[in-house]
Amino acid sequence: MELLRLTGVEVRYGGFAALDGVDLEVGPRQVVGVVGTNGAGKSTLCDVVSGYVRPAAGEVCWQGRDVTGLGPRERHRLGVGRTLQGLGLLEDVTVRTNVELGASRHAREGRGLLSRVTTVDREVTARVDAVLSDLRITEHAEALPPSLPHAVRARVALARALVGLPSLLVLDEPTTGLSVEEATRFGTLLRRIAGRTSVLLVDHHLELLTSVSDELVVLDAGRVVARTTPDEVAARPELLAPYTS
Ligand SMILES: Nc1ncnc2c1ncn2[C@@H]1O[C@H](COP(=O)(O)OP(=O)(O)OP(=O)(O)O)[C@@H](O)[C@H]1O
Numbered sequence: 001m002e003l004l005r006l007t008g009v010e011v012r013y014g015g016f017a018a019l020d021g022v023d024l025e026v027g028p029r030q031v032v033g034v035v036g037t038n039g040a041g042k043s044t045l046c047d048v049v050s051g052y053v054r055p056a057a058g059e060v061c062w063q064g065r066d067v068t069g070l071g072p073r074e075r076h077r078l079g080v081g082r083t084l085q086g087l088g089l090l091e092d093v094t095v096r097t098n099v100e101l102g103a104s105r106h107a108r109e110g111r112g113l114l115s116r117v118t119t120v121d122r123e124v125t126a127r128v129d130a131v132l133s134d135l136r137i138t139e140h141a142e143a144l145p146p147s148l149p150h151a152v153r154a155r156v157a158l159a160r161a162l163v164g165l166p167s168l169l170v171l172d173e174p175t176t177g178l179s180v181e182e183a184t185r186f187g188t189l190l191r192r193i194a195g196r197t198s199v200l201l202v203d204h205h206l207e208l209l210t211s212v213s214d215e216l217v218v219l220d221a222g223r224v225v226a227r228t229t230p231d232e233v234a235a236r237p238e239l240l241a242p243y244t245s
């Protein structure tokens with residue numbers, strides 16, 4: 001059975017459809033890449049999957065169960081982890097605290113609940129340590145995010161999502177601001193992670209998308225206009241050219 005299934009999802013802002021009849025499936029340990037021009041609805045799709053935006057029509061199913069009405073906290077608890085476009089790190093607390101927030105049941109409420117995570121239990125500390133080490137950012141644990149290079153900040157955002165042990169990781173343009181080499185390194189990291197969890201990956205880098213995705217979905221003006229595979233794209237690179245950088 002698929003992990004996630006979206007059926008006929010529609011999101012409207014006033015009379016404007018940000019998503020219009022979107023069907024999407026993500027299977028266990030499957031990586032689904034999403035491409036689309038600016039404003040195509042990619043972040044809205046991430047928001048629908050992680051529960052920040054409730055669709056006006058359609059259904060979101062998680063392991064066969066209708067979760068359309070569940071908010072971000074409940075989705076997080078079920079196993080949906082995500083990173084935000086622009087990373088969304090808290091800039092005035094340490095890397096460690098940022099990552100701890102991802103482990104907290106109340107993580108999605110962010111800063112207002114910081115006080116509740118001051119007594120982080122041992123299990124959480126161990127998990128945070130493991131993720132920091134896994135993503136090679138242990139040495140930055142006590143640093144404040146503004147002092148770090150962007151590539152490290154991107155890994156902190158990833159750590160914050162991974163520490164909640166998600167079954168599905170939703171990544172919204174994780175390589176924005178990275179150099180080509182850094183994006184390639186991020187891809188290597190993602191391939192390792194994709195061995196343990198499903199990933200919904202929004203990105204503009206064609207090379208990254210084709211190197212980590214099992215399937216690629218093209219969004220245009222809120223609609224899925226194409227579904228393809230990295231093999232097909234390798235044979236016909238022009239297929240995705242209008243949608244990637
Ligand atoms: N809260 C909102 N209110 C009104 N319109 C919105 C809102 N959020 C998104 N939109 C509109 O919905 C459309 C889809 O936005 P979305 O952010 O999902 O696009 P995107 O594909 O992620 O774009 P980008 O590549 O720039 O990140 C855009 O036209 C955007 O202006």
Ligand SMILES: [Mg+2]
Pocket residue numbers: 042043044085172
């Ligand atoms: Mg976006």
